[in-house]
Amino acid sequence: MSGPFVVKTVSKIHPGKAESYRPMVAEFCRLAEEREPRLLVFHIYVSEDQSSEVVLQIHPDAESMQHHLEVMGEKVRETFAYTDFESLEIYGQPNDELRAWLERVSEGVPFTLHETHWGGFTRLGETTAE
Numbered sequence: 001m002s003g004p005f006v007v008k009t010v011s012k013i014h015p016g017k018a019e020s021y022r023p024m025v026a027e028f029c030r031l032a033e034e035r036e037p038r039l040l041v042f043h044i045y046v047s048e049d050q051s052s053e054v055v056l057q058i059h060p061d062a063e064s065m066q067h068h069l070e071v072m073g074e075k076v077r078e079t080f081a082y083t084d085f086e087s088l089e090i091y092g093q094p095n096d097e098l099r100a101w102l103e104r105v106s107e108g109v110p111f112t113l114h115e116t117h118w119g120g121f122t123r124l125g126e127t128t129a130e
Contacts, residue, residue, distance in 0.1 A: 003117035004040065005059040005092035010052060011083035018050035021082035025053075028075050035071045038064040040124060053083065058122070062095045069101060085109055092117065 013021060025044050032042050041058035059065045069076075087110040094102060094113070102111070 003092060003120060004122060005062045005065050005094075006090070007055070007057040007059070007065060008089040008091075009055045009085065010087045011055070011079075011085050012052050013046070013050060013083050015051075017082045018046070021079075024079065024082065028072070028079070031075060032068070032072060036064070036068055039068060040122070052086070059092075062093060062098055066095065066097055069098075087111070090114065 029042060029044065032039060036042075038060055039057065040060060041056060043056045045054045045056070046052070057065070057068070059068070085105070088102075088106050089112045090102065091114045093115050102113070
């Protein structure tokens with residue numbers, strides 16, 4: 001059974017940089033929404049003390065993630081002035097190009113790949129009370 005392609009990254013926000021980083025986050029989210037019509041979910045959560053962030057992405061498939069890297073790669077690199085990558089989790093089957101990318105970006109950080117999807121469902125949009 002094939003499921004969506006899910007990405008979870010955790011990064012440390014450089015001390016004293018959270019407030020200057022926040023407008024970049026807003027711009028990043030706006031551009032991702034504008035440039036990636038197939039991207040299902042994109043959220044950035046920040047800890048209460050603004051010392052770390054978690055980025056959650058849900059793509060319909062690996063090709064959508066590949067597209068994300070192509071259209072947002074430069075913006076991702078700009079975030080490195082504010083954050084340090086700490087861990088990466090992937091849920092789904094990466095294609096060959098993503099496997100090569102994963103090898104590069106996961107070097108030296110905790111990385112977990114969960115390729116096999118045993119089941120589940122995706123419910124996006126508004127739900128109605130029954």
